[in-house]
Amino acid sequence: MIPAAFDYAAPTTVDEALALLAEHGEDAKLIAGGQSLLPVLRLRLNAPEFVIDLGRIDALRGVRDDGGALVVGAMTTHATVATDPLIAQHAALVSKAVRTVADAQVRNRGTFGGALAHADPAGDVGAPALALGAQFVIAEQGGGRRTVDAGDFFVDLFETAIGEDELLTEIRIPKHTGWGAHYEKFVRIAQQWSIVAVAATVRAEGGTIAEARVALTNMGATPLRATAVEELLRGRPATEDAIRDAVSSVADGTSPPADLNGDADYRRHLARVLTRRAVLTAATG
Amino acid sequence: MTVTADRPAAEIGRDRRRKEDRRLITGSSRYTDNIVLPGMLHLAMVRSPFAHARVTSIDAAEAKAAANVVAVYTAADLDESAGVLINAWPITPDQVTPVHPVLAADRVTFAGEIVAVVVARSAAAARDAAELVDVDYDELPAALDLKEAVQDTVLAHPDLGTNKSALWVFDSAAAGTGGNVEDAITAARADGVVIEREYRQNRLIPAFMEPRSVVVDPTGEQLTMWSATQVPHIVRFALAATTGVPENKIRVIAPDVGGGFGGKLQVTPEEWLAWWIARQVHKPVKYTETRSESMIAAHHGRDQWQKLTLAATKDGRVTGLKVELTADLGSYVAIVGGGVPVLGAFMFNAIYKIPAYHFACQTVLTNKTWTDAYRGAGRPEATFAIERLMSDLADELGMDPLELREKNWITHEEFPFTTVAGLEYDSGNYEAATASAKKFFGYDELRAEQARRRAAGDPVQLGIGISTFTEMCGLAPSRVLGSLDYGAGGWEHASVRMLATGKVEVATGTSAHGQGHETAFSQIVADRLGVPFEDVEILHGDTQVSVKGLDTYGSRSLVVGGEALVKAADKVVEKAKPVAAHLLEAAVDDIEFQGGRFGVKGTDAGVTIQEVAGAVFTAHNLPDGMEPSIDAEATYDPINFNYPHGTHLCAVEVDTETGQVRLRKYTCVDDVGTIVNPLIVEGQVHGGLAQGIAQALYEDAVFDDAGTLVSGSFVDYLVPSAADLISFDAHHASTPATTNTLGTKGVGEAGTIASTPAVVNAVLDAVRQFGVEDIVMPCSPARVYAAIAAARAGDTGTTTEGAGA
């Protein structure tokens, strides 16, 4: 319950934070909202010597409209993202998924960027970001910024494209205005991490699926985009049977974890059922 | 002073809001961890990560040298005054009981056992230094799986030569309480029905919300321990019995205690270490466990395999029941660890007239966390088994499960009824509770919806589960406990002090930790003495105040402690009568007491009990030779156990595509006799239901092959939240108990005992149509889905805890 001792700094600019990262190297750990980091520190599963608090960098907060995309500051809390009207209008999938993250208190502190950078495969923000083709803006040493596509951002279990001396500043989410969306999360108790979840967003024309974006949570080391299924869904009628058929291969080739909640086969089965439900709900509201 | 005319006629039965609440809702609580004493030192434990290992060396040099560290202790430092942890209930004379030292010496026997303690000036310094203690272990093979452990292939304690601790047997033919079960089974095999099942009782963690905490102050004449315990009196006795400190030098206080559910009726290594260390360092010490420590070190509950044989006639009359249990003790026999399944022995026959009964329980040592009482303690396991069996038998016979139960239960005219297990049930009305429950539940409508969904092949199927339970509580008649070799009595004590100002101070030997005794007991005393509810103060949980007692567990506080209270209050009235007569210049025989007033028959003359108290305080004008006190105490030993009962009906929706189970409706009608406070009773039922439902659907203490508790935090041990449960439809019936003055029955455990089989029966009722016969608890979505899939593939569900769960 008591973390190991560490030194601490709370920079107020991205440049200061980068300088601290450069100075302390692998001894340092960034803290965003801290909702995943602090439990780890309390249990002493990790004991960084230096903690850099991003909470005082005001520039990293907020949601803005940037034409074709929304820009979400990495330190914007889940609670803000979940209730932001721009996100609800142009990236409904994100709103819906973020509302399922942990619980209200955690959403009040936890940040969108922090969760993405933490890259827990059972976390609920990765799949929607991936499905919507988000881009990740990363601040590099020396003041540069680079942008990484969602497909390249998630590298492995708890590992992203963010380098050790870099930090995530913004997430750019292409607008999907008018798309239906649903995040189908499967848990045994409400507060649990996703056993499996499916993020789906659909542009429907009449009763037909014109375009669909689908991504899976906790079906592997990283969120998985189901592009083959997206292709199969294109042009299909938005009916249960048609969707069932199109999504039947969604879990093929996945390597989901096995734990007390179920083995890999069960999770693959769930992925098929949940994808059907998510797409149907996204397509028909 | 005048008679308090505005006092309502009866406090008993009123839904009084609780006296306890204000301090708890404003943050003025006094839980043990809130206590800070001058010079207080803090303890941190070094615990074994291995289930079974030889401790080859402990190097504490670095820890001892760390800043703010006062001492580091290992088993080598302990002396006899550290004591040992006791088992108070050896269930057989030849029970194999490993010695339970407060610190592991050369061998650790479960993952979580303490091997060293750091004492430091702050909790942080203690924790930091604990990380520096270097312990070398040689891993030993661990006895983990219960069924394997009973084979003695790997020994939890090699020096004992066996894992088998005790075999406890009851046979109705031998006891003369019924027939021979083998005969009944043979007859049923020839011309009847025999149901053979093996059910699993999943291991549970009590998961009280307040982690255990202990503070010991060695200064002063009496050494004082504050502990988050249900049993301050038992802790005091055990400290005296094992640590050499005379009982009169020990004061144990259970201040505000954040829940227990049986999980805090233990005497613990952590308490004993704090006790010993405080005496070594001559400073107050505190130890508060983390939740992670609590999960592995506080005792667990349940964990049995139940092999069951039920014999019946073809028309559904039960003729015999044979129960063979294997129960996991963990690596030590906890204070009543072995006794928990024995408490269940008397309850497998439940509310039914079963002519022949055989019960055998083998308790087994394993290299896992110790087990002991958890809400219901033995009775939930028994109730689960019989209520599952009755539903399985109904299914086998194609009968309605309620009808089958009715055919076998004791009818209300038959009380008092002596059961095949030898208990005398004093009262009950199973017909009335069941009829009422069916009505509130909408039984027929839900059955109709179930049929519709089934016919339509709805992916979401409806299941209806039944549990008509009774239980034995109010622990317990001392003679019965003696006959079972239990190490203490079952009486309870109360004292009533009439203060000079007319207020009343009551000390009870029960020790509340959320039950609302301060409120309910005030109601009883207010009625008994005719004083305002607000004028009664209930004191408890401090051996210096509540000088005698046996504490709170086994739904005993109201039915045993409450009766002691009644008797003490009645003595006060009797002692006050001569004073009143003296003051009124009347004969004692002419004095009648009603509504707090002593009156003289046939006149308007009278004095209030408060006036009598005042007169006794001044003692200026008392009858000759009378001691100036009307205070009284009573110690009550119950004459029988106490038998609440009820009918619980549960409807669940099972998503057959995922295996997800959702509660749809839960109705219960509990007969808990006379109700002192309906609000508190309802609260007890609600909380009990939540825990019983959680056993059925969510909670499971799972160890991996190395003996590590996998569900060792609330991330993996799934305690349900509000979002996972529904509003309950809880009602009462009331058949007063005949064995206590007020007619009360215990309610603390009823909801937990009844609900687990109701839920599992409901789940099975939804999926039996596919051929599923059993699903191991917790009925997780993975297990439910796997059972459906296997049954559809032609493989009937078997009782394993295997893959997919």
Add this chain to the structure above:
Amino acid sequence: MTKIHLTVDGGAVSEDVEPRMLLVQFLREKLGKTGTLIGCDTSNCGACTVHLDGRAVKSCNVLAVQADGGEVTTIEGLAATYDGGELHPVQAAFHECHALQCGFCTPGMIMRSVDLLNENPDPTEDEIREGLEGNLCRCTGYHNIVRAVQTAAAAGKGEEQ
């Protein structure tokens, strides 16, 4: 050690703290605000819930240094209840509805309920249940806690009218 300044239950406080000190430890150990309790070490139970800058947070999951400059309200500062003062409507509803037994989850449960009603003054039962998903109670089965939040919500509506 880092010097922090914040407002706790309406009062200005200033203390030197180790950066590793959790907000809940700061409240309990440095300020003696023992009304806020610790029930777990994985931020599941919610017993330690307080308000930080007006929103419910788990104070075990915030470093004291992160709260520097902030405004914290604990169960002890929710209403001026010392010396018999009036309870906050949510506290009153918990008492009225028998929404607590052992009381250990109660401070966190009340603080979260207040936050929930601030967000949504007229919640449905489902919204209340979902809204309390981060607070565990072992005694009540939540039935009466839900009733209490409904009662407090109704009382709030009564005040507005």
